[in-house]
Amino acid sequence: MINKARAINQFLELVQIDSVSYNERGVADYLLKYFSELGYEVVEDKKSNEKVPSSNAGNVIVKVPGKGALVQADTIILEAHMDTVEPGVGVKPSITEDGKYVVSDGTTILGADDKAGIAQIIEVEAVLRENKLDHPPLEFLFTICEEVGIYGAFAVDTDLLEGKIAFVLDGGGGPGTAVIGGPDYYDITGRIIGKASHAGAAPDLGISSIQVMSEAIANMKLLKIDEDTTTNIGKVVCDYPTNVVPEITTFAMEVRSLNPESGKKQLEHVIGELKKATTKFGATLEYDVTQSLHAYHHQEDNPVIQKYRKMCARHNLEYKGKVMRGGTDVSGLTFNGIDAIALSAGGENGHELQERLIIDEFLEDIQQVLWLVTE
Structure with missing residues (x-):
């Protein structure tokens, strides 16, 4: 029932619509028009745009009424995000000579993350409609700004949604694989303010902000803290002539943990070391x-998970539940009281110039979604 050529062409069309994070307007307008012309109720989630004013669009929500024997069944949400990472402007996709993959020309990412998920949802709806298949009420949710902080999913106006379970089409691993867990993630940014002085004539009158930062780093537990928790410093900036005791050093770091208590403990640790160092040298700490x-x-x-595992059992798919240390919209939906897992969308090498769509896996992933919404 899946139209292979149509699904692939849909994906090729979508990746050529620029939608780098905060600039999802083109894809949002495409989806609003596409589903409205099919006669569905389609709304743009204005509250999400108000909460994420840097974006030029809001989440898009499509309501598809149930049909046949499943018309009274619980609503299911299918979700994918509209934005891509940089460099994602001017994508030129092509199918490899062996017909196995879709790739970019190598100057940009492809955008399978997550245009593959969007294309899957569009094909699922087409198959349901053309074949008059029984299915429960469906809601399609297309979010903004996933790549820069899961902003759209956290900001979604839940008053616009009926569904309490969601399948997020933005994972890897093929049919049978589901992301069922993810981490707390803290961004710590700030600056240490010392005191400038001449490094040769009066170094004792200055307070070196970079020395303070170095003291703090030397006493921090970093990288792998335990099996659940990691910490990394990504940026330390101090740019002064060598004859000036540097007054200000800025920094950016992260703490992530699958265990909330461990994550909070590590967050307290790194902030504590920053405070100790600034106190020791008489500097000032500002952080967020x-x-x-x-x-x-x-x-x-x-x-x-129960629904997904039953589908896997019926179709002889090996179920694999994964806990990942990165972020997906599942985190935002779960935070908003919607039980969600992330399923494969068929892409690999996400966020890289070598990103590609595995065509067979992409089509198999569409089939598993069809099973989920028709059985």
Whole structure:
């Protein structure tokens, strides 16, 4: 029932619509027009745009009424994000000579993350409609700004959604694989303010901000803290002539953990070391902590996992539940009270110039979604 050529062409069309994070307007307008012309109720989530004003669009929500024997069944949400990472402007896709992959020309990412998920949802709807298949009420949710902080999923207006379970089409590993857990994620940014002085004539009158930062780093536990927790310093900036005791050093770092208590403990540790060092040298610390991901780990009795595992069993798919240390929209939906897992969308090498769509896996992933919404 899946139209292979149509699904692939749909994907090729989508990746050529520029939608780097904060600039999803083109894809949002495409989806609003496409589904409206099919006669569905389609809305743009204005509250998400208000909460993420840097984006030029809001989440897009499509309501598809149930049909046949499943018309009264619980609503299912299918979700994918509209944005891509840089460099993602002017994507030129092509199918490899062996017909196995879709790739970019190597100057940009491809955008399978997550245009593959969007294309899957569009093909699923087409198959349901053309074949008059029974299915429960469906809601398609297309989010903004996933790549820069899961902003759209966290900001979604839940008053616009009926569904309480969601399948996020933005994973890897092929049919049978589901992302069922993810981490807390903290961004720590700030600066240490010392005191400038002449490094040759009066170094004792200055307070070296970079020395303070070095003291703090030397006493921090970094990288792999335990099996659940990691910490990394990504940026330390101090740019002064060598004859000036540097007054200001800025920094950016992260703490992520699958265990909320361990993550909080590590966050307190790194901030504590920054405070100790600034006190020791008489400097000043300014910092800000933002939490962009919230840890979740669905148990086996969770309704969305139960539904997915039953589908896998019926179709002889080996179920593999994965816990990942990166972020997906599952984190935002779970935070908003929607049970969600991430399923494969068919892409690999995401965020790289070598990103590609595995065509056979992409089509198999569409089939597993069809099974989920018709059985």
